[in-house]
Amino acid sequence: MEIMRIPLNYGSLAGIIYFAVFLFFYIIGQNPLTEMGFLFTFWIPILFIYLGIKKFREEVQGGFITYGKALGQGTLITLVFSSFHAILIYLFLVLVDSSLIDAVIAESIAQYEKGAEQIRGLLGEDAFDEMVDRLENTGVNEIAMGDFFGKFMGGFFISLIIAAILKRNRSPFDEELATDE
DSSP: OHHHHHHHHHHHHHHHHHHHHHHHHHHTTOOTTSHHHHHHHTHHHHHHHHHHHHHIIIIISTTOBOHHHHHHHHHHHHHHHHHHHHHHHHHHHHHTOTHHHHHHHHHHHHHHHHTHHHHHHHHOHHHHHHHHHHHHTOOHHHHHHHHHHHHHHHHHHHHHHHHHHHOBOOOHHHHHHHHHO
16 A cells, blocks of 8 residues: 555645645636646645655665556556546636637637647648637536546656656666675
8 A cells, every 4th residue: 555655645746835826826717727726736646656665765665666666656656647637627617717728719719720720731620620629619528628638648747757757776786795694
C-alpha cells in the first residue's frame, strides 16, 4: 500500500492546488478554462511529480529507483491529479457555473473564424462546418474529459523526463559486498 500512498497524496495535493488556481481565476473574472490559466498553472504537476518521485525514491526505495519505477510513480501521481481535477471541474461546471462552457465555445469559434480560410483550405468546407457544429455542442462531459486527457498526457510526458532525472540505480559493487557478508 506504500506504493499508492505517495501518488495519492501528491496527486491529490496537485489537483487541489490546481483547482484553487482555477477558482482564483474565476473569482477575479477570468475564464479559467482558457489558455491563460495554463500559463499560471503548468508548474504545478511538474513540482508535485518531481517531489512525489523523489519522496518515493528516498523513503520507500532506500535512495535508489529505476527509471521504470520512477515513471510508474510519476504516472500514478498524474493519474490521481488529472482525475481529481477533472472531477472538480465537472462538479464546478454542473453545480456552480456552466456559463464558462459558453465562453470557451465562443472563444474557440472566434479563433476558428480567424483562421477559417486556412482551415477550410486544409479540411474542406464540410469538415470545417462539422468541426464548428461539434464545438457548439460541447458540454460538461467533453470539457471534463478533455481536461483529464490533456492533463494526463502532459503529466505523462513530464513523468518521462523527471523519471530520467531522478533515477538512481544501485551500484553493482554494493550488491557484491552485500552478498559477500
